[in-house]
Amino acid sequence: MLPLSLLRTAVNHPMLVELKNGETYNGHLVSCDNWMNINLREVICTSRDGDRFWRMPECYVRGSTIKYLRIPDEVIDMVKEDVMQKSKGRGEVRGRGGRGGRGRGKENKRMKIVEIRM
Amino acid sequence: MSSYLPGTASLIEEIDKKLLVVLRDGRTLIGFLRSIDQFANLVLHRTIERIHVGKKYGDIERGIFIIRGENVVLLGEVNTENEANPALIKVPIDEILEMQREEQVQKQQEEELKKKALKERGLHLTDHSILDDYC
Numbered sequence: 001m002l003p004l005s006l007l008r009t010a011v012n013h014p015m016l017v018e019l020k021n022g023e024t025y026n027g028h029l030v031s032c033d034n035w036m037n038i039n040l041r042e043v044i045c046t047s048r049d050g051d052r053f054w055r056m057p058e059c060y061v062r063g064s065t066i067k068y069l070r071i072p073d074e075v076i077d078m079v080k081e082d083v084m085q086k087s088k089g090r091g092e093v094r095g096r097g098g099r100g101g102r103g104r105g106k107e108n109k110r111m112k113i114v115e116i117r118m
Numbered sequence: 119m120s121s122y123l124p125g126t127a128s129l130i131e132e133i134d135k136k137l138l139v140v141l142r143d144g145r146t147l148i149g150f151l152r153s154i155d156q157f158a159n160l161v162l163h164r165t166i167e168r169i170h171v172g173k174k175y176g177d178i179e180r181g182i183f184i185i186r187g188e189n190v191v192l193l194g195e196v197n198t199e200n201e202a203n204p205a206l207i208k209v210p211i212d213e214i215l216e217m218q219r220e221e222q223v224q225k226q227q228e229e230e231l232k233k234k235a236l237k238e239r240g241l242h243l244t245d246h247s248i249l250d251d252y253c
Contacts, residue, residue: 003159003184020189022143036186067141069184076163076182
């Protein structure tokens with residue numbers, strides 16, 4: 001799972017974003033894109049020295065200005081469940097198909113369709 | 119290492135290992151590397167921030183980090199077995215934060231003195247605060 005995919009699964013979760021200039025933004029992630037540009041809502045901005053605060057209903061952060069993002073622990077658990085479910089699904093297809101499941105592309109897709117019809 | 123992979127691909131070898139990451143702002147993070155991409159963006163899991171002041175250090179739990187690759191100075195595996203380095207002393211968070219504050223104040227004062235001394239000799243230091251955006 002790529003870092004940006006993890007960020008995508010963190011949509012609607014609270015997070016802390018620190019910019020390169022040291023300012024931090026606490027808020028809920030609304031959306032993000034492949035450049036790490038993000039939209040936050042219900043934001044609290046904290047100055048570099050940590051003694052001034054601003055509240056804003058929403059804000060947009062350009063990806064290139066970000067130093068790091070901190071996301072809640074449960075997001076990784078969500079990813080784990082996701083991966084588990086996917087691999088489980090694949091296992092079933094392989095098992096019932098009675099083949100190695102090593103096939104690629106079209107062959108594999110056709111197999112799946114047949115199984116769904118059954 | 120079995121085979122050399124060019125670029126950030128070599129970081130694949132480090133996945134799920136406990137790594138120490140130093141950022142451009144001087145911070146030290148230690149956590150398990152869970153993911154990377156072509157920009158060396160990193161995902162650190164169960165991360166702690168380690169603050170060093172002299173021979174003392176303190177750890178603060180920080181959870182999961184998605185670090186933008188450009189901010190990384192260096193990273194490397196930390197030996198989990200003999201982590202207890204006798205040369206370093208672990209202290210509580212409050213204590214290390216207080217020591218860090220004192221160190222910062224002291225550094226600032228030294229900077230001021232240096233600036234003053236140079237000014238008296240007709241030299242003007244460039245104001246580094248204009249570089250703040252890149253710290």
